[in-house]
Amino acid sequence: DGGITxxxxxxxxxxxxxxxxxxxxxxxxxxxxxxxxxPGQGLRLIYxxxxxxxxxxxxxxxxxxxxxxxxxxxxxxxxxAQKNPTAFYLCASSTGTLTYSNQPQHFGDGTRLSIL
Amino acid sequence: xxQVTQSPEALRLQEGESSSLNCSxxxxxxxxxxxxxxxPGKGPEFLxxxxxxxxxxxxxxxKATLTKKESFLHIxxxxxxxxxxxxxxxxxxxxxxxxxxxxxxxxxxx
Numbered sequence: 001d002g003g004i005t006x007x008x009x010x011x012x013x014x015x016x017x018x019x020x021x022x023x024x025x026x027x028x029x030x031x032x033x034x035x036x037x038x039p040g041q042g043l044r045l046i047y048x049x050x051x052x053x054x055x056x057x058x059x060x061x062x063x064x065x066x067x068x069x070x071x072x073x074x075x076x077x078x079x080x081a082q083k084n085p086t087a088f089y090l091c092a093s094s095t096g097t098l099t100y101s102n103q104p105q106h107f108g109d110g111t112r113l114s115i116l
Numbered sequence: 117x118x119q120v121t122q123s124p125e126a127l128r129l130q131e132g133e134s135s136s137l138n139c140s141x142x143x144x145x146x147x148x149x150x151x152x153x154x155x156p157g158k159g160p161e162f163l164x165x166x167x168x169x170x171x172x173x174x175x176x177x178x179k180a181t182l183t184k185k186e187s188f189l190h191i192x193x194x195x196x197x198x199x200x201x202x203x204x205x206x207x208x209x210x211x212x213x214x215x216x217x218x219x220x221x222x223x224x225x226x
Binding site: 004006031040041042045048058090096099100101102104105106107109110 | 147160
């Protein structure tokens with residue numbers, strides 16, 4: 001079955017610690033995205049990548065970093081600079097030719113990050 | 117700047133009581149409007165894509181419609197298992213990203 005796998009499902013961060021969230025897809029999609037979802041709020045874009053070895057900042061990139069070394073993988077690191085990291089993190093992917101804005105994004109089941 | 121507003125924020129229905137969820141949007145050139153269902157603790161599940169005004173899509177008890185300013189998700193004779201948060205998103209000619217609304221939390225009581 002094709003899909004997006006996020007791990008771990010739950011993650012706890014200590015003060016001053018960096019943590020990395022995993023996202024893997026086997027849909028052969030070129031574009032991948034990271035969103036943050038807070039209670040009662042919509043999805044906010046952190047970073048996105050449309051091609052291997054290239055990525056762009058979204059609306060709330062401060063305190064986060066990403067890499068895209070393989071088409072299938074787009075890990076997100078939450079650094080100690082992110083002072084309010086407690087949230088539900090969602091990874092998505094999509095396909096497209098000239099544009100990605102006419103194609104739906106497909107999501108993983110998220111990672112819930114909490115502060116210890 | 118693209119904007120998406122969903123209403124109401126929350127909706128309580130009795131089983132069998134049909135209703136509609138609204139998604140109002142302002143975009144510079146609509147490329148696609150997308151509906152998702154999200155269950156608690158899960159990622160959004162894709163439901164429909166609509167591309168042009170007048171288009172309609174159906175799936176079981178759900179029907180999505182589109183005008184030049186808004187989209188409706190009609191729920192006919194809902195069941196408790198339809199309880200979820202429904203998200204709307206738009207893609208526009210302004211860029212390659214989607215803009216999401218805040219969602220409508222639907223609760224269907226037996």
